[in-house]
Amino acid sequence: MLNFVDSVQAAVSAVRDGSTVMIGGFGNAGQPFELIDALLESGATDLTVVNNNAGQGDQGLALLIKEGRVRKMICSFPRQSDSWHFDARYKAGQIELELVPQGNLAERIRAAGAGIGGFFTPTGYGTMLAEGKETRIIEGRGQVFETPIHADVALIKALKADGVGNLVYRKTARNFGPIMAAAAKHTVVQVSEIVPTGALDPENIVTPGIYVNSIVRIDSSGAAAAGTAEQVA
Amino acid sequence: MSLVETSIQTSETPLGRDDLARMVARDIAPGSFVNLGIGQPTLVSNYLKPEQNITLHTENGMLGMGPVATGDQIDGDLINAGKIPVTELPGASYFHHADSFAIMRGGHLDICVLGAFQVSATGDLANWHTGAPDAIPAVGGAMDLATGAKDVFVMMTLLTREGASKIVEACTYPLTGVGCVTRVYTDKAVFLTGPDGVRVRETFGCTLEELQALVPVPLTAAPAVEQ
Numbered sequence: 339m340l341n342f343v344d345s346v347q348a349a350v351s352a353v354r355d356g357s358t359v360m361i362g363g364f365g366n367a368g369q370p371f372e373l374i375d376a377l378l379e380s381g382a383t384d385l386t387v388v389n390n391n392a393g394q395g396d397q398g399l400a401l402l403i404k405e406g407r408v409r410k411m412i413c414s415f416p417r418q419s420d421s422w423h424f425d426a427r428y429k430a431g432q433i434e435l436e437l438v439p440q441g442n443l444a445e446r447i448r449a450a451g452a453g454i455g456g457f458f459t460p461t462g463y464g465t466m467l468a469e470g471k472e473t474r475i476i477e478g479r480g481q482v483f484e485t486p487i488h489a490d491v492a493l494i495k496a497l498k499a500d501g502v503g504n505l506v507y508r509k510t511a512r513n514f515g516p517i518m519a520a521a522a523k524h525t526v527v528q529v530s531e532i533v534p535t536g537a538l539d540p541e542n543i544v545t546p547g548i549y550v551n552s553i554v555r556i557d558s559s560g561a562a563a564a565g566t567a568e569q570v571a
Numbered sequence: 572m573s574l575v576e577t578s579i580q581t582s583e584t585p586l587g588r589d590d591l592a593r594m595v596a597r598d599i600a601p602g603s604f605v606n607l608g609i610g611q612p613t614l615v616s617n618y619l620k621p622e623q624n625i626t627l628h629t630e631n632g633m634l635g636m637g638p639v640a641t642g643d644q645i646d647g648d649l650i651n652a653g654k655i656p657v658t659e660l661p662g663a664s665y666f667h668h669a670d671s672f673a674i675m676r677g678g679h680l681d682i683c684v685l686g687a688f689q690v691s692a693t694g695d696l697a698n699w700h701t702g703a704p705d706a707i708p709a710v711g712g713a714m715d716l717a718t719g720a721k722d723v724f725v726m727m728t729l730l731t732r733e734g735a736s737k738i739v740e741a742c743t744y745p746l747t748g749v750g751c752v753t754r755v756y757t758d759k760a761v762f763l764t765g766p767d768g769v770r771v772r773e774t775f776g777c778t779l780e781e782l783q784a785l786v787p788v789p790l791t792a793a794p795a796v797e798q
Contacts, residue, residue, distance in 0.1 A: 364631040367631070367647060414709070415711040438710075440710070441712060441719075462714050466745050510629070510649055511648040512666070517667055544667075
């Protein structure tokens with residue numbers, strides 16, 4: 339069921355206390371800042387968040403962590419020069435960290451959306467990140483068993499959506515968007531533009547609308563833009 | 572034998588970071604698909620020549636990455652793995668993260684160039700975590716790159732600030748990958764690593780004997796035909 343909503347608050351209302359939330363973005367590229375701000379405002383807490391990083395500076399995911407809404411981070415690269423809110427929570431023992439090599443993170447997310455129960459990968463074999471995991475030698479290489487990562491809600495950012503929820507992205511802001519859209523039970527997308535159905539070339543659609551549940555348009559000033567339903571109609 | 576050993580010294584002085592980056596760039600075969608890691612390896616891109624026709628991959632979903640963006644070129648949606656704004660070259664392509672790491676893991680990249688804390692005599696790599704109890708671990712794409720590329724080149728200084736060799740019998744820092752490094756470019760020498768131990772392609776500012784005094788694993792001169 340696809341809904342076009344007029345507010346970011348309505349868009350993130352599917353997130354409950356204790357939800358697992360995938361948040362798109364690699365650094366700031368593709369990070370859905372307006373949806374994250376709305377999630378912060380919603381008060382939802384005890385969240386497990388899946389993102390490549392663990393927040394930068396004083397915006398977006400970093401603020402969710404600062405405000406103590408995140409119980410656990412699943413990510414590949416939490417430590418950055420400006421990840422001070424995560425660093426403080428982690429050092430205080432107030433946030434759990436599941437550190438996953440970036441390609442395993444991406445493939446575990448992909449596996450969830452594709453209905454795969456797990457996979458063997460050479461990445462991480464023989465390292466401390468494989469400790470306690472099943473291993474096999476396959477085709478002469480050590481491989482580690484990794485399981486899918488599912489989510490209750492994905493919050494992602496795309497460039498354009500059409501009336502049936504098909505998405506296209508922009509440059510390296512695509513990153514985790516397509517695989518998170520498929521891996522979550524409920525996918526929320528903020529877009530810069532909503533175009534009439536048929537206006538996107540079917541050959542160029544990156545995320546088919548079947549993966550998308552809720553779309554909100556954010557105008558260039560960062561505010562949720564009303565009137566999306568009329569545009570679609 | 573001594574004639575061979577003395578002949579592998581190719582510079583009177585140790586190499587600086589830019590000289591080393593120039594050498595790595597020169598050694599990359601024309602037409603290669605290459606990923607340059609964060610830090611010192613990014614310097615290599617400054618010395619790749621257009622006629623080499625090298626395609627750069629960045630883990631966050633792009634082939635055909637161009638130079639660092641300046642001025643009006645800066646676009647927050649177009650960044651590299653170090654989150655620095657970059658440009659796209661004609662023929663560039665974008666793809667999602669699972670595809671980007673399939674490119675790595677699937678063995679499609681010819682070379683990746685990484686920094687390192689330590690490399691073992693058999694090519695084990697340690698470059699992501701000091702293992703210190705108060706350190707926040709962050710691995711990023713390092714393990715995927717180390718495991719997936721056909722050749723893994725390391726760029727680093729040979730010695731730590733305390734004077735210890737970073738080429739070691741066995742890594743004491745947590746591993747990034749096992750037996751993955753094929754070549755190590757340092758300020759004092761270029762090492763070829765593999766199951767048969769460490770061979771030295773050339774030395775800078777020292778002889779092989781002087782180098783051996785710094786490195787706690789047996790070194791042999793690499794036959795010239797393999798250079």
